[in-house]
Amino acid sequence: MNAQVANKAGKTSPEEVLNYMRERGERARGAARHVARADTGTKNAALFALAQLLLDERKAILAANAEDMRAGRAAKLDAAMLERLELNDARIDAMADGVRQVAALPDPIGEMTDMKLRPSGIQVGRMRVPLGVVGIIYESRPNVTADAASLCLKSGNAAILRGGSEAMNSNQAIARCIQRALRDAGLPEDAVQVLTITDRSAVGAMVSMPEYIDVVIPRGGKGLVAAVSNGARVPVIKHLDGVCHVFIDADADLDKAIPICVNAKTQRYGTCNTMETLLVDAPIADRVLPKLAQIYREAGVELRGCERTRRLVSEARPATDADWSEEYLAPVLAVKIVDGLDAAIDHISRYGSAHTDAIVTENYTRARRFLREVDSSSVMVNASTRFADGYEYGLGAEIGISTDKFHARGPVGLEGLTSQKWVVLGDGNVR
Ligand SMILES: NC(=O)C1=CN([C@@H]2O[C@H](COP(=O)(O)OP(=O)(O)OC[C@H]3O[C@@H](n4cnc5c(N)ncnc54)[C@H](OP(=O)(O)O)[C@@H]3O)[C@@H](O)[C@H]2O)C=CC1
Ligand SMILES: N[C@@H](CCC(=O)OP(=O)(O)O)C(=O)O
Incomplete structure (x- = not known):
């Protein structure tokens, strides 16, 4: 077992946890074969059943959530965490809706593409297949349980x-x-297992456990x-x-820059794609920063700025080096004035997390340079990181x-939970 992982609860022995996980893994491995070969109709039947059950069991889910919220408040969880933890009628509706939307997506499994006839007479192509057993560790946001279960199921994974x-x-x-929906659709309940222990080990x-879990x-x-990364034996x-x-x-158009920066920071504070640092090119700073500062002030966003920013925005608190790599997940924003695109890209590559970064500009060449040179999973021009x-x-x-x-x-959807294997069709061909 990975020794780096803390035993948060401290109540279960490492052997007990390992045995529990092995048993879960073995059951998942067994179920994975059934889900992988399930047809689209069966998977969708389970998803529609789940969507309906989430609505039918609304009272029970909300009561369970109220217990979590009570414990969370008693444990003095911060506001952002409580906001993610909380369920209400609208969120349950959205959860059921999300499951139905996954059911409506095309089934990627079994799709054959790129079939080519080779000079030898064989046909060679690719078939999309599930990854097998997927283990997901996620935050205290209950709707992710339904989202993750439905995406894994539709992509044929346990x-x-x-x-x-x-x-x-x-x-x-x-x-x-989820268990009932799987059972009702004739799929093994072990296809989706939600762990019942909180032990971090x-x-x-x-x-x-590469023998039981594929990713x-x-x-x-x-x-x-x-x-997780330390000593992992599973991809x-x-x-x-x-x-x-x-x-x-x-060269930004301020009619675009201001709404983008407001949206990227204030639309939702607690998500991973929220802007945490605003970089402003020096020549435009005095035209944009005071306006933005006023909007942020009214929205209750605290600004932490570099020296040059503080000369334009008096209420900004001084930013420390730690602010540039901080993910606040809160109404706090670090602001830095930089000298040109190169300085901006240098800052992003030094302090960013390679998640999502955006440029606001009307300059085609600089927009293209930003897209090519910023090494993040999403790079954007004139759009909010959200x-x-x-x-x-x-x-x-x-x-x-x-x-x-x-x-x-x-962003990883159904396709990211699959891979492609090679398929060869012959008719008695030999090499
Ligand atoms: N890129 C993405 O798709 C997303 C990223 N995020 C990121 O998640 C973070 C916010 O969520 P938050 O709940 O604070 O995240 P945490 O990383 O604190 O917790 C997430 C999960 O990891 C577990 N965990 C945390 N540390 C350990 C450890 N040392 N050993 C074993 N398990 C551990 C937690 O378990 P436990 O219950 O024991 O604390 C929890 O299940 C932000 O950084 C946000 O950007 C959030 C959503 C999506
Ligand atoms: N893609 C999501 C953000 C990712 C996410 O789920 O983040 P979080 O709210 O921190 O769990 C969104 O745009 O709301």
Whole structure:
């Protein structure tokens, strides 16, 4: 087991956790074969059943969530975390709607593409197949349980889900709906398992079982990543923090720059694609920063600025070096005046997290340079970083936003949960 992973609860022995995880892994491996060969109708039947059960069991889910919220408030969780943890009628409706939307997506499994007739007479192409058993570790946001379960199921994978410990009651209430939906559709309940232990060493166990788990997706902050990546024996696709930037270039149109910067910061504070640092080109700073500062002030956003920023915006607090790499997930914004595109790109590559970064400019050449040279999973011109999202990109839904470069990068939808194998069709051909 990964020794770096902390035992948060400290109540279960490492052997007990490992045995529990092995048993879960074995069951998932067995179920994966059934889900992989399930036809689209069966998978969709399970998804429609789940959507309906989420609505039918609304009272029970909300009661479980109220328990989590009570415990969360008693534990003095911060406002952003409580906001993500909370369920209400609208969020349950949205969760059911999200599951139905996944059902409506085309089934990627079994699709054959690129068939070519070779001179030898064989036909060679590719077939899209599930990854197998996917382990997902995610934050205390209960709707992710339904999202992750439905995406894994539709892409023909079995899933082991380890949500944040603060959401345990909500997740278990949703898990009961998932189990029933799978059963009703004739699929094995073990196809989606929501872990019932909060022990963090379960996370270490997940990345130490390549015989049972094919890929692990950690979705969270730096601590999770350090714990998961260290000594992992299972491939990991990291969905990490977002230290996202907007750079307002000297040739920006302020009628675009101001709404973009307001949206990127204030539309939702707690998400990974929210802007955390604003970079402003020196020649335009005195025209844009005072206006933006006023809007942020009215929205209650605290500004932390470099020296030059503070000369234009008196209320900005001095930014320290730590601010440039901080993911606030809160109404706080770091602001820096830079000298041109190169300085902006240097800053982003030094302090960013390779998640999502945007330039606001009417200058075609600089826009193209930004797109090519900023090495992040999404790069944008004249658009808010908040668009980095599976629904917004037309993927239908997302399991998260990969900050890794291999297999899947940026918002990951159904296709990111599959791979392609080679298919050869012959008619008695020999080499
Ligand atoms: N790129 C993406 O797709 C997304 C990224 N995020 C990022 O997630 C973060 C916010 O969520 P937050 O809940 O604070 O994230 P955390 O990283 O604190 O927690 C996420 C999950 O990881 C577990 N975890 C954390 N540290 C460890 C560890 N050392 N060992 C084992 N398990 C661990 C948590 O378990 P436990 O319950 O025990 O704390 C929880 O299940 C932000 O950085 C945000 O950007 C969020 C959503 C999507
Ligand atoms: N793609 C999502 C953000 C990713 C996400 O789920 O973040 P979080 O709200 O931190 O769990 C969105 O645009 O709202």
